[in-house]
Amino acid sequence: xxxxxxxxxxxxxxxxxxxxxxxxxxxxxxxxxxxxxxxxxxxxxxxxxxxxxxxxxxxxxxxxxxxxxxxxxxxxxxxxxxxxxxxxxxxxxxxxxxxxxxxxxxxxxxxxxxxxxxxxxxxxxxxxxxxxxxxxxxxxxxxxxxx
Numbered sequence: 001x002x003x004x005x006x007x008x009x010x011x012x013x014x015x016x017x018x019x020x021x022x023x024x025x026x027x028x029x030x031x032x033x034x035x036x037x038x039x040x041x042x043x044x045x046x047x048x049x050x051x052x053x054x055x056x057x058x059x060x061x062x063x064x065x066x067x068x069x070x071x072x073x074x075x076x077x078x079x080x081x082x083x084x085x086x087x088x089x090x091x092x093x094x095x096x097x098x099x100x101x102x103x104x105x106x107x108x109x110x111x112x113x114x115x116x117x118x119x120x121x122x123x124x125x126x127x128x129x130x131x132x133x134x135x136x137x138x139x140x141x142x143x144x145x146x147x
Contacts, residue, residue, distance in 0.1 A: 005064065007064075009071075010038075011064075012058065013031060014051040015055070015057060015062075016095060019089075019091050020089045031048075034077070071099060
């Protein structure tokens with residue numbers, strides 16, 4: 001997993017907090033609490049503190065997020081972040097739509113659903129096979145018990 005993509009994910013969240021033109025104390029506190037739990041590298045923490053104090057352009061940091069997982073995390077965390085100040089402005093809603101589109105880009109839902117169904121079917125088949133083996137084993141024990 002790319003460390004630069006991971007840092008960019010946090011920087012994108014900071015830029016999203018600034019998207020409405022202001023960063024209120026509750027947003028700053030929320031961001032700091034969140035990244036202090038998950039960002040271990042002091043240089044990365046310093047970068048995030050700088051971004052919180054001075055802002056960072058979404059256009060500069062969003063392209064640095066290269067992992068789909070990080071984009072998906074941004075969507076989830078952005079929903080929480082946008083609710084911290086009590087209101088979700090139209091800019092925040094629009095940016096969130098764009099990030100969701102990036103997450104879904106190049107994802108074949110039919111293939112993903114088919115893969116999930118196949119995995120579930122395989123699990124059910126293994127369970128059924130295990131149940132048959134257990135039944136045969138019980139029958140074998142009973143047969144030997146009567147001997």
